[in-house]
Amino acid sequence: MTEQLLASLTDGLLLGFVYGLASMGLSLIWGVMRVINLAHGATMVLGMFATYLLFSTFGIHPYVALPIIVVLSLLFGFLVYATAVHRVINAPYLSTLLATFAVNMMIIGIGTAVFTTTPRNVDIPVGRIQAGPVTLLSTRLVATLIAVIVTAGLYLLLYRTRPGKAIRAVANNRAAARLMGISAFRTLALSFGLGTMLAAAAGALIATFFPFTILSGAGYQTKGFVICVLGGLGNPTGALIGGLILGALEGIIPVFMAVNWVPVIEFVLFVLILLVKPSGLLGAR
């Protein structure tokens, strides 16, 4: 029992870091611009396919490809913001929900036409560390490490750089930030780009250990909502902790009951937290 608990918990936590990374993007976008990005899952899948294509056609190792994907996804995020989101950023929030959903449909639609829905794998050799009952796989460890580095980078960016401070100012009060001479468009585009980048990076990491299809995004996206609410909507660092909580739950619950009860508990918890404390377990900033 303890052995199984230990093994499960480790697996869950390692995955939690990556889920957290993806959800940070969702949380950042919500926190800064009050937009629930329904294209988030599709963006993650784009990250997965980018890794797959770079690996299978050019033989670029996924970890080497990651910086390329980061830059590309940042640009992609700017593009999406400028074309689909900026025009409705001040409209009722249903508009932004639908605008991002439209982007989601386009990504999946074009993706299906190009890649079909066949499952894909990025097959890189996997190392293994055995520590008592716990088996650690190299892919998961590296993914965790990268997730931590990216989080630290984001933190530095938000708190130590000028654009980062602008983002936080806009998140606090868009009108006031504007009066202080901060360009709302540039700042918002940057935050959307960063959010998109986080999603794509998480997708690229997930691609190294799970198979995926162009439709895989939906599941990760709903998980992302749960994580954001656990960690507090609009709080990027909270999202990482939310990811860890979710990972831990997914590790612990199966020890005591059938695995298919996990989603029931997750989503009931999700609704309850929303009802009791909409700002999330950890509260907003």
Add this chain to the structure above:
Amino acid sequence: MKAWRYPAFWLTLGLVAAAGAVVFATRSATLREEMFLLLMFVTLASSLNILLGFTGYVNFGHIVFFGLGGYVGFYLMSQHGWPLWWATLAGGLASALLAWVLGAATLRLRGAYFALATIGVNEAVRAFVNNFRPFGGPTGMSLNFAVYRQYGGPANALWWTFGAMFGLTLLVILISYLVKFSRFGLGLMSIREDEDAAMVLGVRTPNLKTWAFVLSALFPGMVGVLFFFKNGNVEPGDAFRLQMSIEIIVMVMLGGSGTVLGPAIGSAAYERLRGYLLTSPIFKNLHLALAGFLLLIIVLFVPAGLVGWLRNRLPKLRRVLE
């Protein structure tokens, strides 16, 4: 009760009635199947509109009522031998009951938080039904084929189901108009415009919101029973598809939320367009991308939907379109 004074009321009812009448006149099974899906979406969109359009609450989990109602009705038919009519009613009431319980809790949430909660509710119910043995768990339930005999054979059963669907669509349109032009509807719209102001002015917002939610849940529950009766089986994956929820929102937006004619036209147009894109040899592979593109254009440039746009462009039409 002044809905009947509006030309739009007669226009909408007339359109739906004509759609159903064509099917009965031609007795074509293919047309009937197409029209069934079309009327189904009209009903789902119109019922969602009561909450989304009139009250301004975005429900991402509208499909949960379709799924749960369908499950309850199907359970009564397949395990207890209830006839379709009573099972349909029971499915609707079960959904309404769920909405009443949920509404008391979730309708306190505003804006995106409510939208997120509805996603959570849908996923939670789907995951629960997936584990719920009396409803067949992951394999769902199916009807014995002999069931159709009490309706005069499978062919007749399909016609009866279509008839019921047709009646339901007319009913939801009628009720939408009655709500819209009643005191109740006025209260809902005041919530949509400014909930706090409405509260200050003495509108009993919690009550009104809950009843709007219950009313909007009743119809999808009944539709669900009819749909799964026609299918002959029900499974969790088919009953609680989040994607379908979002599609219904798109239909409402396309036609124009807050009007009655809008969702009806929007759902018909969306369903037709989807059908066309799916079977067209040129667009077949890109149907989803094109539908997404169209949606984006509407959201960005025509947020009031088709009916809203017409009203804004042509003031003369305002007396015709509500």
Add this chain to the structure above:
Amino acid sequence: MTRAFRVILVLSMLAALALSGCAKATPAPTATQPPKPTSPPAAQPTVAPTPKPTPVTKTVVIGFTSSKTGSQEVPSTGQTRGLELWLEQVNAKGVTLPDGTIVKFEFKTYDDESNKERVQQLYTKLINDDKTNFLISPYSSGLTDAAAVIAEQYGQIMITTGAASDATYKKGYQLVFQLYTPASRYLTGAVDLLAKLDPTAKKIAIVHENDKFSTDVVNAAKAYAESKGYEIVLFEGYDSGTTDFAPFINKIIGAAPDAIMGGGHFADGSTFAKQMYEKQVKVKFIALLVAPPELKFADIGEAAFGIIGPSQWEPQAAYSEASAKAAGIQWYGPSVADFVNAYNAKYGENPAYHAAGGYAAGLILQKAIEDAGSLDTAKVKAALDAMDVLTCYGHVKFDTSAEAHGLQVAHEMVYIQWQKDASGKLVKQVVWPAEGKSADAIYPLSR
């Protein structure tokens, strides 16, 4: 954004809508044709358009959907290829009816996107617009279940292939006939094989996909294993589309079983096998559904080694005219070698069992039409009810009882295992049943 632009935009959208309306409206004339007499109660199926003696040839339309996209794409493609091979062969000569009419066949098919709603819509369209005479099922139990309702509602015969779930045939259908060995007999052979290999093995863990087919399989396998004195130490399902099997693998390690059985379809089955290998799960015997017999399964490399899987059919199968004679049943169609060679010549690869199943669906329908000497639904149904035949696909005979009409009762599974040939390449070997095996099973798995 100028006003004029907006006007143009909306107008063009309206035009697009109108266009789609028109495009859809074009088939409307069919609607005004007198409706096809829809089916009377199931017991007396609709009479399909009977051939007139005047034309010498008559084209029979066979309708089915295939999954060109979606989760069932890989196996569905094999099934369709099998069907197309049959079509090519049968149309070379055609089937001659007693009245001299030569029957040729034609396929009408659509992409169902592995989606149930589409299946029902498309089968309705096939029957009413494309005027099919006979139907063949889509691939997978879930899709077939949805399609079978339509076939039965409109009174058309449907030969199902790629659909093993028992449940479909226990609903009182009269016109649906199953070619696959039903799910309830999918893994029972694996239990027998385990008993033969190691009488001391006692503990089995079952982890399966939560869908109609896999649940049917494992419920039957569990009951069977328990009746043989095995202890089921773990019995759990996972949602379709699951990619992370860590919770199950940890549970399996905790339960320390001798054997693991279960799985579901291709994507999840191969992922499950891969992750078990990565985590070095110590177990002696692994039997998974559907995925192992696929050639693509070898893509997971070392992780595939030693995995056992039930298969409806394999090219090594020992069905022949001689064995038919020995068993006292009728033989029909080409030999196994002829089928494999023809398939290989057409597609450049060996057929997997989905392809054989597709081919057999055509073959059995052809045989039924020949036996009936007619295209009349009731007569062909009677011929199918009476069928008891051995083909290159194996023994085919349908249940005719009221409770499970159309259920396959004669066809048997074979079990394959991924082994290595002399050069170290992964190859499939048949390891069970004993009389049909091409190699001894590797046991226990060494990891």
